[in-house]
Amino acid sequence: MSERELHCIAVVGGGMMGRSIATRVSQAGLGVIVRDISPERTDKVAELLGVDLDREIERWGLTQSEKRAILARIEFTTELPKTAGCDLLIETINEDYDAKRQLLLELDVVLEPGIPIIINTSTLSISELAQGLQHPERVLGMHFLYPVTTTRVVEVVKGQVTSDDAFETARRFVRILGKVPIQEFESPGFITTRVIMPLINEAAHVVMEGVASAGEVDLAIKLGYDFRYGPLEWADRTGLHRILNWLEHLFHETGETKFRPCPVIRKLVRAGHTGARVGKGFSPTTASVAGSTDSPTTPRSSLERSGSDHAARRRELTHESPRPQLWLFLGEVPGHRNLARDDRGQHRRHSCPRRRGEDRPVRLPPVAPRSRP
Structure with missing residues (x-):
C-alpha cells in the first residue's frame, strides 16, 4: 500500500x-x-x-x-x-x-x-x-x-x-x-509513565517523611543523575491532579503498591495545590513556571518557607530541618515532636511516620546513675 x-x-x-x-x-x-x-x-x-x-x-x-x-x-x-x-x-x-x-x-x-x-x-x-x-x-x-x-x-x-x-x-x-x-x-503506563511514576511517588514519600525538602530532593536527582528537572518539579509542571490520576489508574490496573499514591499528593490535590497552573505545588520553582513575577505577594511554593533564599539555605545547612510549611499543611511535624515523658517518667521520642502512616514510638532505655569513685 x-x-x-x-x-x-x-x-x-x-x-x-x-x-x-x-x-x-x-x-x-x-x-x-x-x-x-x-x-x-x-x-x-x-x-x-x-x-x-x-x-x-x-x-x-x-x-x-x-x-x-x-x-x-x-x-x-x-x-x-x-x-x-x-x-x-x-x-x-x-x-x-x-x-x-x-x-x-x-x-x-x-x-x-x-x-x-x-x-x-x-x-x-x-x-x-x-x-x-x-x-x-x-x-x-x-x-x-x-x-x-x-x-x-x-x-x-x-x-x-x-x-x-x-x-x-x-x-x-x-x-x-x-x-x-x-x-x-500496549501495556499499562507504556514506558515513560510506568517508569517515572514510582520515582515521583517515592520522592513525595521522602518529603512527607521529613528526610529532605522538595527542593533538595529535586536538586539531588538533577545533579546526581543529570536530569533536566527533578521529579517533584516535573510533577508540578505536569499537574499533580494528572499525576494522581495516573498513579490511581496504574495501581488499579497492576495492583502493585509502588503505584499507590503517596498521601501528600492526594492532600495537595484536594487542597487545590495542583502545581504550575495555580502556582502552588511541591517545587520552589512552581510559581516561576506558572509565569509569576518576583512580587512578594506571589506564592513561591506550597511547601517551601518564605524569606530570603540564601538565609533559608544557610539554615538548612546548619541546624534547621527541612520541614515547616509541608508539615503545617499535613497537620503534623514528624520527627520533631521533641522529648516527652511517659507515665513512668522515662524519656521517649517518636520516630518519623512510616510509609503507610504508621507512627511507632521508640522507647529509650533509662540511663543508669553514674557511681562515685
Whole structure:
C-alpha cells in the first residue's frame, strides 16, 4: 500500500496538550484543524495559543514572523465533520475512558476508513477503546511528553488490531515533527509513565517523611543523575491532579503498591495545590513556571518557607530541618515532636511516620546513675 501523504492534521481538544501539538504540527509546515466543543472554547484556545507563542518570543525562541506563519496554518472549528478532510486525526481530550470512547464512536462515522485515529493517552488501553468500532484497525495510541515543543521522544503504541499501514503512517508523522518515535505494544503506563511514576511517588514519600525538602530532593536527582528537572518539579509542571490520576489508574490496573499514591499528593490535590497552573505545588520553582513575577505577594511554593533564599539555605545547612510549611499543611511535624515523658517518667521520642502512616514510638532505655569513685 502506498504511503499516505500528510498535508492536514486534525486535533480534537484544545487544552494544554492540544495547543502544544497544534503548534508543533504547524511549525513543521502542516495545516492544522483544531476542534473544540463551543465558540467560546475555540476563542479561548486561540487566545491561549497566542499567549504561548508570545512567551516563546520573550525567550528568544521565536520571531514575530514565525508566530504569524504558525497561526496562519491553524484553523479553529466547533464542528466535528470539518475534520473529515484531514489526513490524520489526534484526539487530546481529558484522560477519561467514557469521553474518549464516545468521541471514537463519532469519529468512526465521520472520518474516511483509511484515516488513522490517534488516541493521546498514557494509561488507557487502546484495544479496549477501539473495540466494537467499524474500523478498529486504524486506531492507535501516542503519548506526547510535555513540553511537546522541546521533548524529542513520542511513544507510538500499537493496539492488538492496529494495522501496519496506520502504525507506519503515525511513525512517519512523528518524524515529520522532528521527534523520535518509540515503538511499543500496549501495556499499562507504556514506558515513560510506568517508569517515572514510582520515582515521583517515592520522592513525595521522602518529603512527607521529613528526610529532605522538595527542593533538595529535586536538586539531588538533577545533579546526581543529570536530569533536566527533578521529579517533584516535573510533577508540578505536569499537574499533580494528572499525576494522581495516573498513579490511581496504574495501581488499579497492576495492583502493585509502588503505584499507590503517596498521601501528600492526594492532600495537595484536594487542597487545590495542583502545581504550575495555580502556582502552588511541591517545587520552589512552581510559581516561576506558572509565569509569576518576583512580587512578594506571589506564592513561591506550597511547601517551601518564605524569606530570603540564601538565609533559608544557610539554615538548612546548619541546624534547621527541612520541614515547616509541608508539615503545617499535613497537620503534623514528624520527627520533631521533641522529648516527652511517659507515665513512668522515662524519656521517649517518636520516630518519623512510616510509609503507610504508621507512627511507632521508640522507647529509650533509662540511663543508669553514674557511681562515685
